[in-house]
Amino acid sequence: MATRERPLSPHLQVYRWQITMTMSILHRVTGVGLVAGAFGLAWWLLAVAAGGEQYARAAACLASPVGKFLLFGFSLALVYHLLNGLRHLLWDIGWGFEIPEVYKSGYIVAVLTVVLTAVIWFVALGGAA
Numbered sequence: 001m002a003t004r005e006r007p008l009s010p011h012l013q014v015y016r017w018q019i020t021m022t023m024s025i026l027h028r029v030t031g032v033g034l035v036a037g038a039f040g041l042a043w044w045l046l047a048v049a050a051g052g053e054q055y056a057r058a059a060a061c062l063a064s065p066v067g068k069f070l071l072f073g074f075s076l077a078l079v080y081h082l083l084n085g086l087r088h089l090l091w092d093i094g095w096g097f098e099i100p101e102v103y104k105s106g107y108i109v110a111v112l113t114v115v116l117t118a119v120i121w122f123v124a125l126g127g128a129a
Contacts, residue, residue, distance in 0.1 A: 030077035
């Protein structure tokens with residue numbers, strides 16, 4: 001009895017890269033990043049509750065270049081995940097299923113993510129004083 005080769009599903013090399021693929025992958029990646037960030041937030045809250053030396057250590061860690069980079073990444077993930085989640089809610093009510101609208105909303109989410117994250121950091125760094 002000869003073994004029959006089963007057809008393989010198409011892989012990423014078969015498909016042309018599209019914004020819909022990118023947005024889907026980024027939504028999953030930012031979700032994982034937000035879980036990691038939630039643990040960081042819990043650590044910071046415990047340091048605040050402990051006060052004194054523990055809070056000073058946490059504040060110094062977050063003020064370091066690595067800490068600021070992680071905070072920036074967390075804020076970027078949070079804004080993207082929120083906006084893309086709103087995009088999915090619009091799909092849930094039946095809006096935006098046509099391909100041009102799907103692409104347009106994807107680009108809008110990408111641009112607004114960059115703009116809103118920049119505004120958050122501009123304000124956080126004292127730029128609006």
